[in-house]
Amino acid sequence: MERTLLIKNMVCDRCKTTVLELLKTEGFKVQSVALGEVVVKDASKKDDIRLKTALQAIGFELIQEEADVLVEKMKLALIKQMDKGDADFILSKIAEDLGKHYSFLSKTFSQLEGITLEKYLINLKIEKVKEYIQLKQLNFSEIAYSLNYKSSSHLAKQFKSITGMSMTAYKKLQESDRKGLDKIV
Missing domain, CATH: 1.10.10.60 (Homeodomain-like)
Known part of the structure; x- marks a missing residue:
């Protein structure tokens, strides 16, 4: 199942590359990456906690509130x-x-x-x-x-x-x- 994740502070191509590398390192199956948005496959809500911590360590933030x-x-x-x-x-x-x-x-x-x-x-x-x-x-x-x-x-x-x-x-x-x-x- 695909999920779209929104990520704060992704404002340039280098940000996209950095986030893509992080997601791959963390074992996520990435479908696509755009400014502020990543589509991943087979990621559960449980993965969000791990991803949130990893993103914060490099200056990004997983956005979850509407x-x-x-x-x-x-x-x-x-x-x-x-x-x-x-x-x-x-x-x-x-x-x-x-x-x-x-x-x-x-x-x-x-x-x-x-x-x-x-x-x-x-x-x-x-x-x-x-x-x-x-x-x-x-x-x-x-x-x-x-x-x-x-x-x-x-x-x-x-x-x-x-x-x-x-x-x-x-x-x-x-x-x-x-x-x-x-x-x-």
Whole structure:
């Protein structure tokens, strides 16, 4: 029998590889691995305790509560859109994709994460801005455009309010202070 397991903090391809290796080491028959989701065969609920402990040891978390599942699905949807370069993603589309009312999802997200869904999206965008600045491939106007900001000045104000420094000051830093996507909250 196949089971779909949801795993918190899987935000990149390296995470998928790490979790896949762990599952194989633990003797699970893995059918597929995607961001935040693993399909295993012949795994019982008794295996969950062992898996939960093993995942926690490497910085991941097995999600079992329905509200936690929804929050993780929302985060993954936003991260996937950012990875695709689709910053024009409308938050209400998440609700449509998940078959839930936006107000319910927004309230659930805020209660569990202590931050609004909108603020989470802004934080995600700011981390993407930091990445773009480090890569030195785009100027500030191009970064603003790629993240669907109305103007580079709007992005600059938002960047400063979140980070406490201007984008120019950030660009001059020798070391970045980027957060992992699993640490945004």
